[in-house]
Amino acid sequence: MGKIIAYVAMPHPPILIPEVGHGEEKKIKNTYDACESIGREIGEIKPEVIIIVTPHGVMFSDAIAISFENNISGSLKQFGAPKVSMKFEIDMDLTQKIMEKSDENNIPTVKVTTSNLKRYDREYELDHGSIVPLYFIKDKYNSFKLVHITYGGLTPIQLYKFGKLIKETVEESNKNVVFIGSGDLSHRLKDEGPYDYNPYGEKFDKEIINLLTSGDVAGVFNINYEMIENAGECGLRSYYIMLGAMDGNEIKGELLSYEGTFGVGYAVMKFKLKSSDRDMLEEITSEKRKKHMKRINNEDCYVRLARESLTHYLIEGNLMKLPSYVTEEMTNNKRGVFVSLKKFGVLRGCIGTIFPITDSIAKEIMRNAVEAGESDPRFSNVSLGELEDIVFSVDVLTEPIEALKEELNPKKYGVVVRSGRKRGLLLPDLEGVNTIEQQISIVLNKASISPTENYSIEKFEVIRHKGYENG
Numbered sequence: 001m002g003k004i005i006a007y008v009a010m011p012h013p014p015i016l017i018p019e020v021g022h023g024e025e026k027k028i029k030n031t032y033d034a035c036e037s038i039g040r041e042i043g044e045i046k047p048e049v050i051i052i053v054t055p056h057g058v059m060f061s062d063a064i065a066i067s068f069e070n071n072i073s074g075s076l077k078q079f080g081a082p083k084v085s086m087k088f089e090i091d092m093d094l095t096q097k098i099m100e101k102s103d104e105n106n107i108p109t110v111k112v113t114t115s116n117l118k119r120y121d122r123e124y125e126l127d128h129g130s131i132v133p134l135y136f137i138k139d140k141y142n143s144f145k146l147v148h149i150t151y152g153g154l155t156p157i158q159l160y161k162f163g164k165l166i167k168e169t170v171e172e173s174n175k176n177v178v179f180i181g182s183g184d185l186s187h188r189l190k191d192e193g194p195y196d197y198n199p200y201g202e203k204f205d206k207e208i209i210n211l212l213t214s215g216d217v218a219g220v221f222n223i224n225y226e227m228i229e230n231a232g233e234c235g236l237r238s239y240y241i242m243l244g245a246m247d248g249n250e251i252k253g254e255l256l257s258y259e260g261t262f263g264v265g266y267a268v269m270k271f272k273l274k275s276s277d278r279d280m281l282e283e284i285t286s287e288k289r290k291k292h293m294k295r296i297n298n299e300d301c302y303v304r305l306a307r308e309s310l311t312h313y314l315i316e317g318n319l320m321k322l323p324s325y326v327t328e329e330m331t332n333n334k335r336g337v338f339v340s341l342k343k344f345g346v347l348r349g350c351i352g353t354i355f356p357i358t359d360s361i362a363k364e365i366m367r368n369a370v371e372a373g374e375s376d377p378r379f380s381n382v383s384l385g386e387l388e389d390i391v392f393s394v395d396v397l398t399e400p401i402e403a404l405k406e407e408l409n410p411k412k413y414g415v416v417v418r419s420g421r422k423r424g425l426l427l428p429d430l431e432g433v434n435t436i437e438q439q440i441s442i443v444l445n446k447a448s449i450s451p452t453e454n455y456s457i458e459k460f461e462v463i464r465h466k467g468y469e470n471g
Contacts, residue, residue: 289388
């Protein structure tokens, strides 16, 4: 009987590798030393297979990508260190069985091969999300085969189930395996980091580390999605799969190091497991249902109308009648409306009307909610089964009023300009639009109005009705 004999979470900053860092790696010495320690322990364990889940291989939005050729190789040449290269044999038998079991359980996977990737103009190669962790292992022990997985855009529960299937497949084999969840935490810890600073970054890192060290698996799956989105992390989905592969156990994480020196959180952690009869998947789904009901119970009538309009359409195939809870304000006024759908903190659809095309705010919401779910060309149509995971928000544009240029504020007010039949509109609080001059220049350009023409200015506000989100 096979077994996963060790689980570790490792970061993957190329700067950690001396051939890339050229001394900068000394600024994250704790991370380096912790990875060295993990490498030594794996060398002593001598697993037959290492399963690694990475964010940086070829990724698909609707399937998990699994490397499926006899070997895989790669280097850090894109980071100026072509001599840091490695090649591993893929355990084709274990990989095949994982994919077969996934197919039997309706978890979509894709075989990643040289020929398959040609259609996407991508190369079949080992990514840096795998190379960096494996760097600390291969010089101490390299008599292992690899199962190389890139997580996809599936739901967290699907990823957990996939991890469970990996565990089952390993146990049906006769192989000893080490599981590595590769991922960095927030990329927004500092202004000088790879992304702009966001206060959610530090909060996310603290929360995920606390949850993992305490073994609160359900808590990991119920972190606030707004926090996840704003943290700019890349490790959480690796952890979802790794936690699934620990199913049937009480877990405790041992944090070996955490550093955020370069504005990115690097956590190195290993786990202790104790067999348990708890049904963790049921606990996760139960928390999800509670969260969904709490969100529904805290919706205002604008958000409720959007959600129920799309739900009714997906069930009945037509628009529902105006419900009794709609207020007079919603029926007696006409406004432009945007309806946005987010799933796990990521946009899932958004349709809006800048100027109303129906005879009331309520009908505008109903129309745009259905359009957001069914007709946003950037996304596939929303399915009925997804609704429990979708957070709705409704933005209502106030009636534009005449304004002088100096009365504008691009963070607070949107702007409308008119000259004859030409008209342009710009929403407020847009990224990169920080001054009145920028706002006017952009909206005039949108309206094809010259700055030298006579034009009128109107300002408006956007009132957001946001779905409650617990985390």
